[in-house]
Amino acid sequence: MDRQTQIEIEAAAFRKLRNHLMVERPEVQNIDMMNLAGFCRNCLSRWMQEAANDRGIEMTKDQAREAFYGMPYDDWKAQNQTEASPEQRQAFDTAFRENVTDKT
Template identity: 50%
Template structure:
């Protein structure tokens, strides 16, 4: 596969990942952090950083809107639950190991 086709495939995979996360809003960021050590906010930060590497200016709010499919504040109000004590304990345990 040439570089252009590789980039197209990688972009399609990223869009598919975002669609999958969008279709599974019940999966909370804390759950992603516990299980995979990344979340939607991480993807937003990576998006912002890669844009900067390519000479583009994308701020954190813009990147989060791309990843969340809506302004973060709206997504948070509609879909984000308060982390349970158990989730927080699992997260802390993972961070200290």
Template identity: 55%
Template sequence: MPALDELDDKVAAAAFRRLVRHLRHRTDAQNVDLMGLAGFCRNCLSDWVAEAGELTKDDAREAIYGMPYAEWKAQHQGEASPEQLARMAESVAKNQTD
């Protein structure tokens, strides 16, 4: 079985693009819920893209969201409940590594 870092870059890029397209389609999956479950969201992906390449944070967000972030936020993002925020905080705490 190949290690993650041994995956062909073309295969890894195709899987990444499929993930991004899936997240663009599933606008009902709120970032706060993604953070609460998995400890990452669309913003994290865009930050990682910006850090890995030569894009600004805004350009990376537009690449991930498929539109300017403010536009996506206005169209699709609801207000987070206290319960969602608590789950997110608990989940993000698990991201810390020693």
């Protein structure tokens, strides 16, 4: 497989993942994803931001989130996020530290 075809296939898979998380399964909470998998929708938007910035394209955190979520993050959060339990928050603190903070 040539490099361009690989890039196109990977991009298509990413779009399918984004659609799955945003349209097909919006009820799945970011905190649960982070606690179970070590990443969430916000991580995906941050990775988009980092990729853009690496290529010299200025993209802020808010711009990346809006590009990923298809709307301002606060709007998506109000429509789809629920309040986290104390247990979820504690697990999130550990997952975030292991998968984000300690990785940078």
